[in-house]
Amino acid sequence: MSVIKEQERPLKPKRSFNKLVNNPVLEDYALRYAPKSFRKWTEFTVMNSALGGIAYMADFAIGGSVALSYGFMNALVAILVVAAIIFLTGIPIAYYSAKYNIDMDLLTRGAGFGYYGSTLTSLVYASFTFIYFSLEGSVMAQALQMYFHIPLAVGYLICSLVVIPLVMFGMTALSKMQVATQPVWLIMMLGPFVAIAFKDPMAFVHWFHFAGSSKSGAHFNALEFxxxxxxxLSLIAQIGEQVDYLRFMPNKTKANRSKWMWAVILAGPGWVILGAIKQLGGSLLASYIEPALGAVQADEPINMYTQAFHTVVPGAFAALSVATFFVLLSQIKINTTNAYSGSLSWSNFFSRIFHFHPGRVVWLFLNVGIALALMEGGVFGFLNTVLGFYANVAVAWIGALVSDLVINKSLLKISPSYIEYKRGHLYNFNPVGFGSMIIASGISIAAFFNAFGPTMQAFSPFVSIVLAFVLAPIIALVTRGKYYIARENTTRQATLLELPLHSVEHEADVEPSTTLCANCGYEYEQEDMLDCPFHKGSICSLCCSLEKNCHDMCKKNSATAGHQHSHSLKA
Structure with missing residues (x-):
C-alpha cells in the first residue's frame, strides 16, 4: 500500500482504516497479496526465517511420547512414513504460495474451497497455531519452573506475553531474529547427540530395543504404528506457517531460478526433514532418560536436554542452565511464528464473517489468549489424544487442497491455472475442496471414535487424507469446474503472473503497475485490485472483503458466468 499525494486522493474516501491496518510493518499484508514493493528480502533470508520457525521442542515431545507409548520400531516407521507424506504434500502448496505471494488462507480460497468455504480451514489453521503455541509454551514453562522455580501458572503467562512485542512487527522483526539465532540453535540442538554417540554409544543400542509401554514389545505392530x-500427522498443517514466510519470496527470474526453487523446497516441505530428525532425537532421549526419571517425565524436553547436556557440560546445575537457555531460545523462535500465523488466520476468518478488520495485531492478542487458556487447562498432559483427533481434520484440508493443485489444475485442467482469492470473483462455497474436506473429516472422526472398529480407528487420519485427495477431482468432474470462478476479473491484466511457468520468470527490476482504490483512496498493485459495480470503479481486495452493503451484486449472474468462465481458464 502506498499513500498518494493529497490532491490525487478522492476528497472523501468511503472507507478509512485505523493506524494498525495502515501501518504495513504491523499489518504485514495479513489479508492481501504481498506486493513486490514490500518483498525486499533475499531468497536466503526468507528461507532462513521460515526454517527458524521450526525450532520448536514439540517435535522432541512428540517423538518421545510415541516412543514411550508404542515403542521404538513403531515410532520410527510412523515418523518416516509421515515425513514422506508431509514432504510430498508440501511441495505444491509451497510452490503456488511463493509464486503468487499469498498466504495459506488466500491459497485455499482459490484452490477449491471458495470465499466462505475457506473460513472453516481458517479455523482449522488457527487451531493448529494455538494448540502448538500452548504445547510449546508448556515446554517453556516447565523449563522456567525447573530452573527459576516459577509456578507453572505464572510461567504460562510469562511465556505467552514475551512473544507479543516481536510478533507485532511481523516479518520485519521476525526475519532478523530468526536469522541471528539460527546458528546457535543448530549447534545446541545437535551437540548433545554427538556427545552421546561418543561417550555412551550403548544408548543407541538401548534405543533400538526400546519397547516403552507397547503391547508388542520392541516389534512392529500395525495398529500401534x-x-x-x-x-x-497432526504436524501436516505446519506447511501453513512455512507459507506465511514464503509469500515474501522475491519474484522468480531466470537469474535466480535455481536459488528460488531451492529456497522454496527447503523452507516449504523441507522443514519436515529437520522435524523428523528432531522427533527421532526425542524418541532417543526419552529412551535414554526413562530408566532414571520414569515415563511420566521422560517426554518433557527440558528433562531430555538437561540429561543430554550433562554428557557435555560438567555439573548438574551447569547442564540445567544450558538446557534451560536452549529450551527458552527454541520456544521463543517457534512461538513467535505460532502467534504470527494465528494472527493471520484469525484476521482472515473475522474479516469474512463480520466484515470487520481492526488490524492483525488485535487478533494476535486473541490467539495468545486462547493458547494461554489451554496451557492453564493442562493441554500438555493430553498430547497424544489432542493431536490424534486434530490430525483427522487437518489432513482432510491438506489432502483436498493438494489434490486441487496437482490433479485439478495441472492434470485435469478443470481448476483455473492461476490462484484467484478475491471475494468479488469467487463463489461463496466450492464443493470441490469444501465438500471433500467435510466428507473426509466426518468419516475419519467417526473412525477415530471407534465407529468402524480398531483398525479404522488406528488409521483414521490415513482414511481422511486418502478420501479428501480422491473426492476433490471426482467432485470437480461432476460439477465440471462450475464453482471456481463466479465472474471474470476484468481488471486483471495479462501480466506474466498469469502465464505458464516459463513466462513467469520476469525480470526482478520490472515494477508492477498500481491502481487507485475507489473506496479507501490508496494505491495497490494491480494483482490486488478488482472491478466493483457497487463502488463504480476498481477497489482493493480488502475493501471488497469488508464491504457489507453490496450483497454480492457483482455476482448476481454468477451461475452462468462461472460456468462459461471455467472453460476459458483451462489453459
Missing part, C-alpha cells in the same frame, strides 16, 4: 502416525 497407525496410532503413532496419527499423532505425527
Amino acid at each position: 497407525g496410532l503413532a502416525a496419527g499423532v505425527t
Whole structure:
C-alpha cells in the first residue's frame, strides 16, 4: 500500500482504516497479496526465517511420547512414513504460495474451497497455531519452573506475553531474529547427540530395543504404528506457517531460478526433514532418560536436554542452565511464528464473517489468549489424544487442497491455472475442496471414535487424507469446474503472473503497475485490485472483503458466468 499525494486522493474516501491496518510493518499484508514493493528480502533470508520457525521442542515431545507409548520400531516407521507424506504434500502448496505471494488462507480460497468455504480451514489453521503455541509454551514453562522455580501458572503467562512485542512487527522483526539465532540453535540442538554417540554409544543400542509401554514389545505392530502416525500427522498443517514466510519470496527470474526453487523446497516441505530428525532425537532421549526419571517425565524436553547436556557440560546445575537457555531460545523462535500465523488466520476468518478488520495485531492478542487458556487447562498432559483427533481434520484440508493443485489444475485442467482469492470473483462455497474436506473429516472422526472398529480407528487420519485427495477431482468432474470462478476479473491484466511457468520468470527490476482504490483512496498493485459495480470503479481486495452493503451484486449472474468462465481458464 502506498499513500498518494493529497490532491490525487478522492476528497472523501468511503472507507478509512485505523493506524494498525495502515501501518504495513504491523499489518504485514495479513489479508492481501504481498506486493513486490514490500518483498525486499533475499531468497536466503526468507528461507532462513521460515526454517527458524521450526525450532520448536514439540517435535522432541512428540517423538518421545510415541516412543514411550508404542515403542521404538513403531515410532520410527510412523515418523518416516509421515515425513514422506508431509514432504510430498508440501511441495505444491509451497510452490503456488511463493509464486503468487499469498498466504495459506488466500491459497485455499482459490484452490477449491471458495470465499466462505475457506473460513472453516481458517479455523482449522488457527487451531493448529494455538494448540502448538500452548504445547510449546508448556515446554517453556516447565523449563522456567525447573530452573527459576516459577509456578507453572505464572510461567504460562510469562511465556505467552514475551512473544507479543516481536510478533507485532511481523516479518520485519521476525526475519532478523530468526536469522541471528539460527546458528546457535543448530549447534545446541545437535551437540548433545554427538556427545552421546561418543561417550555412551550403548544408548543407541538401548534405543533400538526400546519397547516403552507397547503391547508388542520392541516389534512392529500395525495398529500401534497407525496410532503413532496419527499423532505425527497432526504436524501436516505446519506447511501453513512455512507459507506465511514464503509469500515474501522475491519474484522468480531466470537469474535466480535455481536459488528460488531451492529456497522454496527447503523452507516449504523441507522443514519436515529437520522435524523428523528432531522427533527421532526425542524418541532417543526419552529412551535414554526413562530408566532414571520414569515415563511420566521422560517426554518433557527440558528433562531430555538437561540429561543430554550433562554428557557435555560438567555439573548438574551447569547442564540445567544450558538446557534451560536452549529450551527458552527454541520456544521463543517457534512461538513467535505460532502467534504470527494465528494472527493471520484469525484476521482472515473475522474479516469474512463480520466484515470487520481492526488490524492483525488485535487478533494476535486473541490467539495468545486462547493458547494461554489451554496451557492453564493442562493441554500438555493430553498430547497424544489432542493431536490424534486434530490430525483427522487437518489432513482432510491438506489432502483436498493438494489434490486441487496437482490433479485439478495441472492434470485435469478443470481448476483455473492461476490462484484467484478475491471475494468479488469467487463463489461463496466450492464443493470441490469444501465438500471433500467435510466428507473426509466426518468419516475419519467417526473412525477415530471407534465407529468402524480398531483398525479404522488406528488409521483414521490415513482414511481422511486418502478420501479428501480422491473426492476433490471426482467432485470437480461432476460439477465440471462450475464453482471456481463466479465472474471474470476484468481488471486483471495479462501480466506474466498469469502465464505458464516459463513466462513467469520476469525480470526482478520490472515494477508492477498500481491502481487507485475507489473506496479507501490508496494505491495497490494491480494483482490486488478488482472491478466493483457497487463502488463504480476498481477497489482493493480488502475493501471488497469488508464491504457489507453490496450483497454480492457483482455476482448476481454468477451461475452462468462461472460456468462459461471455467472453460476459458483451462489453459
